[in-house]
Amino acid sequence: MILLIPLLIFFWFPIGELLSHVSWAQVEEVILSSSFTKALLQTFWSGGLGALLSVVVATYFAHFFAQAEWRGQRLQRLLLLIPYLIPNFVLASAYVLSWNPATGVLGAHLPLPFALYSLSGLSFVFGVAHVPVAFLLVEDRIKKMDPALFEAARLSGASSFQTLRKIELPLLMPSLVSGFALCFALNISAFAIPAWIGAPERVFTLTYKIYQTLQMGGVEGMTKAPVIALVLFLISLPSFVINGWIQRREQKFVTVGAKPSAKGGSSLLSRRSFVIFQICFWSSQLVFWMLPFAAQILSTLVPPGCLQLEGLACLSEVTLRSYRYVLFELSETQVAIVTSLIYGGVAALTIVLISLTALNVGSTKVQRLRFLDWIFAIPLATPGAVLALAMIVTYSGKYGINLYNTAAIAVVAYILKHTSLCFQPLKNGYLNISPTLFEAGRVFGATKSQVWTQIKLPILRSEIVGGFFLVLIPILGELTMSIFLTSPGFRTIGTVIFDLQDYADHASAGALSVLLMLMILFLNELARWISRGRVGY
């Protein structure tokens, strides 16, 4: 228990320190302005509609993925999850390239039924970006349900649609609600998508307001931004609470499943519905990301502006110039790849250690684990820029620790922000292991630490490897915090992409983004390979 306090201080103190500079007058000023109210409403609507889209699409697909088996399923599943593996700013810029109102390269042949730069457009891209998150949650839930439940319904005379409506959906309701809550929380805290899709037509969200406040707000901006961040946090609070409540309730349902991995329902899926599913799958994936990404990749291979002006006629001018430039001529890239991997690796490793320590402290006490969830979730819910400034204010020696202008401050910020991502799956894995396995270790002569090294760690191995990669991936593309916390010799792939964009070299920035994408896909495969398929997507 005593170790909870240092963890609490480590994870919460910087944010608290920054908030301590806020005055009540500023809170009033922020909250009473009309642009704030507008941004709040737009955040709410776009986040909610986006989450709804994610959950509906994800549920339909999960219904098939969890219950049927077919050739090429693993590949299709990976394709479905790709938007999750790609940094959001790449997805957003691909949409701008494809569907901007004037020169969208897909707009002429495949128009969206709404304007891209609008509240609907913003909600749509949010939805696309987080389908994978909802999918993973719902699929897991369906897999844990006993197929006999559906078989019983069919034998009682229900059609497959009736079974879906009267048995499957009601049973799924808890995870649908928690999937919605999770997507909503991710949507309202996202920055890249609102910046690319919302800002051009002034559909501002709270995260964008925070960015504007920090950009040109001067000293006041620095203390006003955390106020907006706090509001943002408060509106995401209900979704956290609902999620926790649902999960607790769901514990009771878990016993429903007898054989978690059995795919007994496949015989009950009709051929016709399967074909319809395949058509929906491929057409939606084409529109959601395949075509936009293809356009994005193509645009890095031709001269700037060419694709928009001349369309596919550009293909005669294909050149790898941008790739050559970022890989071999821009000296920063190679350094950035190496340092990203090193600092990202150190941060990810420390996160794994902290998560394991926290698990040890929390052990199997549900109350403590829930408290730990909170400790880690709050920095995750704090916008990166605000967290970065909090780090500067706290760690420049004011409290005896001076990490400023060293790589350590960025590494610590990465740790604060991402621990939750590693702790969640690790905790779930841990709770799924019967405690008797650990008790048996003690009874048969192992000390506490021997139980850790010889039983807990080996059993949790794939969750540990998975957690490591799960945090390494976002850290590699991390941008917002890295820019503020840069120090001599500190270059990450994210900051190089940002610099290139800042310098209006969009072709090179695009090329480097594509390389980052390939690197992430490679890491994913590596994680799968190391964990023998138990980790990764």
Added chain:
Amino acid sequence: MKMKIGAVAVVLTIVSLGRSEASAKSSLWVYTSIYKEFIRPIEIAFEEENPTVDVQVYQAGSEKLQAKFEAELLAKRPMADVIMSSDPFWTYGLSQRDLIIPLKSGKKYETNYYSMMVMIVHKSVETSKRPKGFSDLTKGEFSGQIQMGSPLESGTTFSTVAYLSRKYGWDYFKALSKNRIGSSGGNSAVIQKVESGEKKIGIVLLENALASIKRGSPIEVIYPEDGSIPIPSMQVVTKTSGQRDVAEKFASFVMTPKVQEMLRKGYMYSVRKEVPPPEGARALTEITKNTTPWTDQNIEEVWKEGQKIKQNFSEIVLE
């Protein structure tokens, strides 16, 4: 047991990362909004002349630079020795807030180069259909085609809005708003919109435009007939600098013909008359014929009215 190992590992990692950057030379911290590509040769040249000094550069847009330094002030640990920012009003503000010391020249702050705000156009637009000056942008024929940055997000755009609102009044922006001008991000975002053809005309920094054209971007520069907008970059030495002498030395070094020539290579205009304009750009006197120059007085006014200018712009254009 395991917790202790974990805790020790965390501490060791942090400490070792913190230590590894220590250096024997004295470090001079320069905060600048000059692009990395162009500040790097200046850094090297200074170090060659002053081998005991290790110049450390924090490079970022003037907005991030400002946020970082203000955060340092809040933590009571300002790091910068020399600040060279393309936001003259903030730099001026530093001098008014008693945060700097006078330079060798006796001035509190010094303009070390000019960036120029001009217009760009997608090259597919016929010459006869291009605007000739900033004042043309209010014409109905350009409706929906113009893009500029946002003064809430970009320092140079803020300077531009400050300049244009003083020159043409807020009615000018009301007309732009009626013409559905796009306003978001900074210079880079403007180039991206015009380069991709999404918008036809942009208000953007000349240095960004020239660099993009060199990379093959399908845009062309329009030097506005009513005068390009000069954005002075100002340098100051901070009061908290631990090595004022070296800092002052660096500031004077930037003013030498040698460094001014280097800045010219980065498409910036030198403050020295003998240094020619950047490659591919017209002469300073030519493009600023009709420009209203900045004076200390109106810089001070803009510094004081900053919040009001942003608010007016928000109300007229962004809402």
Added chain:
Amino acid sequence: MSYLSIQRLSKTFDDTPVLKGLHLEVAKGEFVSLLGASGSGKTTILRCLAGLERPDFESGPIVLNGVELSHKRVFMPPEKRNLGLVFQNYAIWPHLNLFENVAFPLRVKKVGDSRKIEQRVNDVLELVQLQELTQRYGYQLSGGQQQRVALARALVMSPDLLLLDEPLSNLDAILREELGIQIRKLTKKLGLTTILVTHDQSEALSLSDRLVLLNYGEIETQGRPEELYRNPPTEFSARFLSKAQEIFDLKRKRQLFLPRNWSILEGGEGIAVTIASRIFLGSEYQYLAENSQYKSPILFYSPRRIEQDEVVHLQYRE
């Protein structure tokens, strides 16, 4: 002084007392069953013995073979106690194969070199007849095989005390009987002192030297299985062990009958009853018989097949 002595053992979870100052003495080599319904505290006793739970502070000492395992501030951690424990779910470590699961106690205690360890593991595996499957993992084994791995692992250190936590409850009926007998034989052969926790009366009756019946954290009664079964000293033990039947006579007086004590009398004496239902149990039949003396039908067993509605005469012998 007995081999294992438990004095005034109490354990409270969140203000709910689960064990209420319980005494138990076990002789060396004895096979004792702790029988009780769920919530009776039987597993908690086992966990206190194993050191997986710490007894309440006011508890008396637990002494095994002259060594104090726990008393007041004294608490010997589980790994120092040298006990064997077979868990209800067997707790076969999924990351280790069968051989390594059994070798684990030897390896962490660093008993001998690898050759010696291999020898010892193979000996124990032979004892439970699992020599062939040493490379398999837990999920590749059947329930019975997993149970035997768990047993082998518990035996490999020659424990001072063998604890069995419902070791047979996850197995099917035939296997349960077979493995039960095997466990009994093995413990007797090795001279092990064994404590079996179970909720199954027949298991407790058939395997143990002594049966301890628990009721809400206290010992209800204890003794040799046959004696307890035939003459349950309390109403609770009569119901729990011998399936005693509660019947009211016509004067609304309550009476308790052990079904096994009813027998069929030839020649028209005793109570005349009419057979209402019959269930075939394999070696015998279970009957419910209507009668004029009691308000509800009498439950009794007999190897004889009697047709429904047939009238027979019953006699009750205490």
